[in-house]
Amino acid sequence: MSQRVGIIGFGQTYHRSRRDDVTGIELINEAVRSALEDAELTIKDIDAVVIGNMDHFEAVNYVDTWSVDGSGAWMKPLIKLTTGGTTGSTLGIAGYHHAASGLFDVVLVIGWEKNSESDTTGAIITCSDPIFDRFSFSGALPGLAVEASAYIKRYGITEEDAARVAVRDRTHGANNPYAQLQTPVTVEEVMKSPMLSWPIKLLDICPRSDGAAAVIFAGERKARQMCPQPAWVHSTAVRHSHAYFCDVNYEELHTLEGAVRELYDHVGIKEPLKELDVVELYQPYSFAGLKWIEAMGLCKPGESPRLIWDGATDMGGELPFNPSGGVICTNCIGATGLLRIGEAALQVMGRAAGRQVPDVNLALATGFGGAYWSDLMLLGRRPW
Amino acid sequence: MDKDELIHLHVDVDLPYRWAAGRYGSIMLKALRDEKKILGNCCPQCNKVYVPPRVVCGPCFVAPDEVVELSDTGTLAGYSVVNYPFIDPETGQKRPVPYTYAYIQLDGCDSYLSHLIDETDPARLSPGMRVKAVFRSDADRVGRLQDILHFKIIE
Numbered sequence: 001m002s003q004r005v006g007i008i009g010f011g012q013t014y015h016r017s018r019r020d021d022v023t024g025i026e027l028i029n030e031a032v033r034s035a036l037e038d039a040e041l042t043i044k045d046i047d048a049v050v051i052g053n054m055d056h057f058e059a060v061n062y063v064d065t066w067s068v069d070g071s072g073a074w075m076k077p078l079i080k081l082t083t084g085g086t087t088g089s090t091l092g093i094a095g096y097h098h099a100a101s102g103l104f105d106v107v108l109v110i111g112w113e114k115n116s117e118s119d120t121t122g123a124i125i126t127c128s129d130p131i132f133d134r135f136s137f138s139g140a141l142p143g144l145a146v147e148a149s150a151y152i153k154r155y156g157i158t159e160e161d162a163a164r165v166a167v168r169d170r171t172h173g174a175n176n177p178y179a180q181l182q183t184p185v186t187v188e189e190v191m192k193s194p195m196l197s198w199p200i201k202l203l204d205i206c207p208r209s210d211g212a213a214a215v216i217f218a219g220e221r222k223a224r225q226m227c228p229q230p231a232w233v234h235s236t237a238v239r240h241s242h243a244y245f246c247d248v249n250y251e252e253l254h255t256l257e258g259a260v261r262e263l264y265d266h267v268g269i270k271e272p273l274k275e276l277d278v279v280e281l282y283q284p285y286s287f288a289g290l291k292w293i294e295a296m297g298l299c300k301p302g303e304s305p306r307l308i309w310d311g312a313t314d315m316g317g318e319l320p321f322n323p324s325g326g327v328i329c330t331n332c333i334g335a336t337g338l339l340r341i342g343e344a345a346l347q348v349m350g351r352a353a354g355r356q357v358p359d360v361n362l363a364l365a366t367g368f369g370g371a372y373w374s375d376l377m378l379l380g381r382r383p384w
Numbered sequence: 385m386d387k388d389e390l391i392h393l394h395v396d397v398d399l400p401y402r403w404a405a406g407r408y409g410s411i412m413l414k415a416l417r418d419e420k421k422i423l424g425n426c427c428p429q430c431n432k433v434y435v436p437p438r439v440v441c442g443p444c445f446v447a448p449d450e451v452v453e454l455s456d457t458g459t460l461a462g463y464s465v466v467n468y469p470f471i472d473p474e475t476g477q478k479r480p481v482p483y484t485y486a487y488i489q490l491d492g493c494d495s496y497l498s499h500l501i502d503e504t505d506p507a508r509l510s511p512g513m514r515v516k517a518v519f520r521s522d523a524d525r526v527g528r529l530q531d532i533l534h535f536k537i538i539e
Contacts, residue, residue: 134474
């Protein structure tokens with residue numbers, strides 16, 4: 001009964017720091033209409049809907065039912081998923097599972113967030129254990145900064161190395177009309193930006209965005225009927241590793257290491273730097289663009305600055321990262337992981353317009369949650 | 385529609401919770417309150433020592449049933465000096481900044497403890513530094529992790 005699955009449509013909103021003109025339901029509807037238009041389908045073609053966000057940001061904990069008009073899920077099979085930072089990648093993986101099971105042929109997957117509706121850091125803190133983590137936990141920035149503090153000390157990484165990663169993503173973001181931040185920045189500007197949570201400065205970190213994304217997955221028969229070049233799902237991997245923030249292994253991102261090992265082994269990738277064609281990395285801050293590409297096996301630990309300064313991960317480089325501008329340019333959190341999948345799909349389909357990497361055969365999309373867990377989805381031009 | 389005409393509703397929510405610390409959490413928090421001791425527990429299979437003590441070792445999925453006393457000194461593993469304001473969901477108020485959020489590996493323990501350091505100059509902090517717990521006074525300890533006021537640098 002199981003079937004191969006391809007992505008046949010992708011839609012997103014024009015992401016902004018505030019979308020005062022729409023409710024969450026209206027925002028969701030914009031992305032859904034855009035995805036249906038992209039795939040040249042109507043809502044009648046959709047067999048099931050998967051939706052999610054980080055519901056403590058908007059404090060509407062009944063999102064599946066509440067948004068049913070906007071999502072188009074009225075009287076259809078519908079499920080809501082929330083996994084923190086990885087919500088968007090979880091949604092994509094769940095959409096793939098729905099279609100791959102053969103129980104549903106065409107599955108609409110929606111991720112969204114209106115970060116402007118609450119205090120983002122305050123809301124994020126409510127993800128943590130109330131007895132042992134919450135009084136000291138300070139949200140995403142310091143949660144990431146502790147990783148950076150250990151990493152830069154261990155390998156002699158400089159703040160300029162990280163700034164160069166931010167410069168790359170901000171440069172790429174200028175090619176993406178949907179990105180919230182479309183203005184390139186320089187290393188000097190990153191270095192001079194206000195220190196928010198040492199060693200993370202304002203221009204090292206992602207913004208808060210209002211936005212939504214929708215991706216349509218289809219089983220092989222329908223995908224071939226409905227789309228001239230689907231982005232075929234080759235493999236997915238998920239790793240979670242701990243209960244408390246204080247359990248995290250800050251020396252290695254072993255969830256990402258474990259996930260890429262499973263995925264590379266599954267599809268036979270030996271040299272990811274050569275064999276992958278583009279990566280949409282869930283990279284919420286610049287230092288992750290160094291340490292995490294080491295976890296992905298692109299170079300040895302501590303050697304990532306050379307790849308970054310050489311431009312290996314720039315557009316036109318050996319393995320371009322984040323042609324969309326990535327998370328540093330847009331972060332509507334419940335949509336963020338799904339944007340990585342949607343943008344990777346556009347690259348495989350050859351429909352990424354001004355941000356297209358030439359001749360993409362394999363595109364990797366990742367997801368990351370604040371408690372250092374990792375999701376992956378590998379997409380390819382031919383069915384796996 | 386004109387921006388000025390768009391309506392927003394601003395609501396502050398006061399929503400009380402009552403959280404269980406659980407069996408091992410209660411053992412730990414009582415020792416903190418009554419004896420100024422930090423307790424962890426040890427997995428009989430992998431010998432890993434955890435703080436806070438817990439009902440199961442995740443990797444082995446067995447009960448770490450041996451409770452062990454940990455040192456009040458340890459090593460700074462990672463940290464950040466927080467400079468930006470935000471609403472603390474614990475209080476509903478802005479949390480005062482700057483302060484230093486840190487992960488501390490207590491001597492004799494394999495996991496870290498999330499806590500605070502009483503030093504906010506990044507130039508005077510470094511991973512690997514030795515730190516020691518500063519407890520609140522007897523009257524101010526109520527059986528929560530904040531019964532440790534913060535950690536101080538001891539070198």
